């Protein structure tokens with residue numbers, strides 16, 4: 289067990305801290321004002337906290353966690369319970385960003401009433417402020433909106449359709465397909481979707497949809513003309529163990545950083561240079577000088593400053 293008191297640790301104060309909570313209507317207002325929307329995925333407390341503290345507007349607990357966190361081949365295997373578990377962790381970390389939960393494959397593909405019931409779980413049990421669903425499911429978007437659940441649509445390359453698409457391919461590559469995509473986007477907006485992720489589509493198609501839609505578009509592999517951009521956190525920091533797609537920009541090499549840190553740790557343990565005396569707890573001087581008075585004398589105050597509650601657990 290770590291002695292670090294993680295949840296109550298002081299937050300690095302960021303310019304974003306003073307900004308109001310991002311809501312779904314706020315995203316539309318950003319579009320109206322021409323302010324770009326930043327979005328990233330996050331799947332756990334630590335990464336969500338970093339993303340929120342950096343002032344990112346919209347955090348998606350994406351079903352991409354099936355691949356980048358759980359090691360599945362695609363997104364199809366992840367369950368509602370797994371998505372709820374990760375959404376709760378993210379929600380605990382976030383103060384400002386809009387928290388959107390991805391509905392996993394199978395959780396909204398049957399009866400609309402079942403899909404609404406599953407979406408309600410994300411709001412009630414995990415604190416999601418909106419759900420994201422893939423495909424032109426206009427009736428479902430209407431039903432979710434009627435149930436007071438904000439919806440983010442997702443069109444273009446929809447990873448849950450990988451078997452139907454026969455792989456991950458750029459979509460809407462003909463004028464007809466681009467026009468159909470725009471019709472679908474307009475229908476989702478008309479049904480009440482509050483924002484739309486456009487993935488893996490030609491820049492020109494995304495630009496046209498962005499201009500035509502009253503709601504913000506959030507692009508991933510859809511060019512720079514969308515109202516906002518989203519990336520998978522693990523792509524951004526190189527934690528995917530795979531070559532990056534064309535649309536990914538790596539902003540850090542966490543893989544190299546973590547490798548080096550872990551190797552140094554292993555070497556220090558092997559050479560007995562970790563932990564040092566300074567990294568150890570000590571008996572008070574009086575206990576050391578008077579054998580038999582023992583550990584019940586307790587720890588030096590200076591040695592108990594890490595986290596008293598955790599230390600007591602550990603010592604008992």
Ligand code: KIV
Pocket residue numbers: 329348349350351352353390485487508518519520
């Ligand atoms: O699951 C996910 O990470 C996503 C983004 C790629 C938009 O759906």
